[in-house]
Amino acid sequence: MGRTIAKIVGVAGYVPEYRLTNAELETMVDTNDEWIRTRTGIVERRILKDKTKASSDMGAEAVKQLLKKTGTAPDEVDLLICATATPDMLFPDTANVIRDKVGITSGFGFEISAACSGFLYALTTGARFVEGGLKKVIVVGADKMSSIVDYTDRSTCIIFGDAAAAVMLEPTDDGLGIIDSVLESDGSGRHLLYQKAGGSLHPATHETVENKEHFIYQEGRAVFKYAINGMVGSIKQVLERNGLSKEDIHWLVPHQANKRIIDGVANMFDFPKEKVMVNIQKYGNTTTATIPLCLWEWEDKLHKGDNLILTAFGGGFTWGATFLKWGY
Ligand code: UT7
Numbered sequence: 001m002g003r004t005i006a007k008i009v010g011v012a013g014y015v016p017e018y019r020l021t022n023a024e025l026e027t028m029v030d031t032n033d034e035w036i037r038t039r040t041g042i043v044e045r046r047i048l049k050d051k052t053k054a055s056s057d058m059g060a061e062a063v064k065q066l067l068k069k070t071g072t073a074p075d076e077v078d079l080l081i082c083a084t085a086t087p088d089m090l091f092p093d094t095a096n097v098i099r100d101k102v103g104i105t106s107g108f109g110f111e112i113s114a115a116c117s118g119f120l121y122a123l124t125t126g127a128r129f130v131e132g133g134l135k136k137v138i139v140v141g142a143d144k145m146s147s148i149v150d151y152t153d154r155s156t157c158i159i160f161g162d163a164a165a166a167v168m169l170e171p172t173d174d175g176l177g178i179i180d181s182v183l184e185s186d187g188s189g190r191h192l193l194y195q196k197a198g199g200s201l202h203p204a205t206h207e208t209v210e211n212k213e214h215f216i217y218q219e220g221r222a223v224f225k226y227a228i229n230g231m232v233g234s235i236k237q238v239l240e241r242n243g244l245s246k247e248d249i250h251w252l253v254p255h256q257a258n259k260r261i262i263d264g265v266a267n268m269f270d271f272p273k274e275k276v277m278v279n280i281q282k283y284g285n286t287t288t289a290t291i292p293l294c295l296w297e298w299e300d301k302l303h304k305g306d307n308l309i310l311t312a313f314g315g316g317f318t319w320g321a322t323f324l325k326w327g328y
Contacts, residue, residue: 041259
């Protein structure tokens with residue numbers, strides 16, 4: 001028997017119905033389908049139109065589906081971690097709102113804020129709790145990005161979409177689980193990708209609203225370079241310290257921020273296209289949901305024992321890579 005690690009035993013996702021197409025964006029800002037497709041790879045993204053619904057509602061849908069799929073009763077769940085960049089409120093945290101919405105009263109929950117790397121950070125954290133003795137841990141990424149996007153800013157409004165997706169972790173000693181993670185961060189990049197106002201530094205005022213400081217601000221070109229370098233660096237470390245070569249990897253599961261970034265990372269390692277999960281054309285950048293949404297979509301194509309490398313880069317900056325063996 002090997003050491004106890006955390007195995008992914010199920011995955012579920014939720015995307016809102018409304019499709020915001022490139023054609024519709026053309027009517028909103030000075031952009032065009034060709035530019036968006038060639039510069040980002042995005043064709044459409046889903047938007048949660050219902051103003052009464054938040055990130056937690058999408059997270060709750062994904063978690064309900066996950067519980068059903070894995071035959072888990074709500075009160076069997078020991079821990080629920082929610083990664084999000086768009087919490088329902090600054091507090092209480094979104095994890096506990098989701099727990100309430102799906103009827104989980106056992107155990108505990110908390111939120112992780114690491115922007116687009118949030119799911120990787122949360123997955124790694126959840127895995128440690130399983131290694132420490134918890135039996136059922138849910139990790140959910142949920143982001144209503146449309147709530148912080150300025151739909152008059154063509155450099156950001158074309159990128160983001162709304163979604164949630166979740167995985168269930170359980171202990172295993174068969175080696176088929178989360179084996180290793182490299183997580184990195186550098187706060188000096190915080191001025192290149194952020195939401196300026198709404199926190200304790202710049203609480204909401206008429207001025208912050210007028211200055212559009214509650215929306216995402218991104219210096220895309222600068223972030224682009226950091227993103228490729230960061231993910232490539234983390235993947236290299238994970239491959240090296242686990243004695244893996246690129247041939248050993250069955251699937252690369254990259255954060256979906258830009259198709260050109262994904263291609264750039266994959267090309268650095270010569271990963272063939274067929275081994276790289278890409279669904280950015282359908283959903284855009286859903287921040288913490290991109291990676292589990294890919295796992296959800298590819299679930300039928302995955303085989304027990306497949307080697308997966310997950311990688312992400314996001315505001316902070318935060319980035320990293322996780323090596324796992326698929327468990328079912
Ligand atoms: O997920 C978290 C981490 N985030 C990322 O990884 C995102 C990283 N960055 C990116 O994906 C890209 O930088 C963007 C998609 C945001 C932008 O693409 P880009 O190729 O870096 O474009 P750019 O900002 O360098 O702009 C090139 C040109 C500019 O015009 P000029 O100055 O060359 O005349 C922009 O004004 O494209 C213009 N432009 C647009 N044109 C049509 C910017 N946005 C648009 C647009 N439609 N939507």
